[in-house]
Amino acid sequence: MLRREFLKYGAGLAGVAAVQTVSGSLLAQTSSPAPPIFLRIQDVDVELIDGSSVFMWAFSQGAGKPSVPGPVIRVKQGQSVTLSVENLSPSAHSVQILGIPGASFGPIEPGQIGGVTFTASLAGTYFYVDPDRAPLNRLLGLHGALVVEPAASPSGGPVTPYGETQTTPGVRALFSALGNHSRFPGRPWLLGRDKIWVLNQIDPRINKLAEADDLAGALELVGSFLPRYFTLNGLSGVDAAHDEPTVPRGRVGQPLLLRALNAGLATHSLHIHGNHVFTTAEIVSNSHEVRVLNNIIEEDTWSMPPLMRRDLLLPFTKPPEIPDAAWPPRQEKFPLLYPMHCHNEISQTSAGGSYPLGLVTDWVLEGPL
Template identity: 95%
Template structure:
């Protein structure tokens, strides 16, 4: 897996009103590997019939969906998967879709910023210059993206109600897929399937 965040000016996020607090430090990242399972394909592959498994690619019908090999509550409680931090501590998500189905990922509580991506056709790294906030982002098969999760105050919370006084830190927000197949198929009934949490642990 090739990871593609190459920025060397790590102070850029620490001296702007949009990103108060600390700059992005090397190593503050999480890897998200998305996968889908069609039991028919798996049975053939396990039996050593790779030709038969490849023959089913055109009719691929995933029934189970994983994030880093886990689903649902297991992914939401996995420390290797769940982004954690304080307000003003941005984190880099390195996402890879290792399967054959397209996902449309959505994070509650913050928007993300795609900084770079690789599409499967030519494996060319595309570092983005026009970076915008994204509520939901597409992950076609073999797509790789680097996304910045800013850990800012959630925009739906009014300034007068921040920091929160009734709902105490830590604040937990879900990430799930907006492609309904990954939430409702077989073993993927929400809140199972391709979901996890991310956690704002408190003020900086």
């Protein structure tokens, strides 16, 4: 019998795992290297919302608890970052940061440590993944978010999630309007006020073959991928809706940046209630580079194909369906909870149970500023 770490399902434990953040920027000057980042890869059994469990691979921060997705890594733009990964799994693995040229290494044989030093020259939201047997190793748990924050506040302009040379006139206009225009009463956006939403799907047949070490068979089955579980930061349904690291929360007038990433193979169609969002960046599909948009569109549903990463500003304004005369709300009082869910029916009704036990969470307007 294999002895593997068992990742018990549930908001409490998963929340602890998901909140792990490796910060390369804490106390460090931008010009100086970031403190080295050390991750581990290991085999785990992950419990799902219905109590069943599947074999997966997981990253952990050093000796910390492994989690799917892996810990969030935060670094500053222009900083030299050294990433090392120890492979505690009995199979070989590699690591790549999609969209950062040269930031890849491997294969790391079992028991070995691999690593790379790279510079994140553009701010934005990135994926680190195991690119081997693509997309198998990524799909089975080896993925996580890397956030590159701008190095310095721009001279004169508003604070945005991007470096000064990346920031487009459209993004500058949007962030200048926050707290300064009747459309966005309240405060400007604050650096670090963001939430990371990593999407994934699980087809347990594939996990089963990987567990039996039939990796060729598992990869072949990817061709007839039939997802049965849909996860947001590793959680489904009500659990994602009660997971503090997942749920955007704030007062009216405190805008927040959503960083959405899809590690899986199914295209999601995310729909948010209560406020519209503004997509500020997405990736160039071939190079995976961050592209900051100039033509900023207000929308309530956005597509998340496999490997897509999108930044979206959630303005935290008064929901437009509440008339001015009924504001502040009296019948239904603060906090106001609004859902975000996937509009693809299968992701709401699959093995996780009946609606809404698939890809769904809440966001919370706690009260007036």
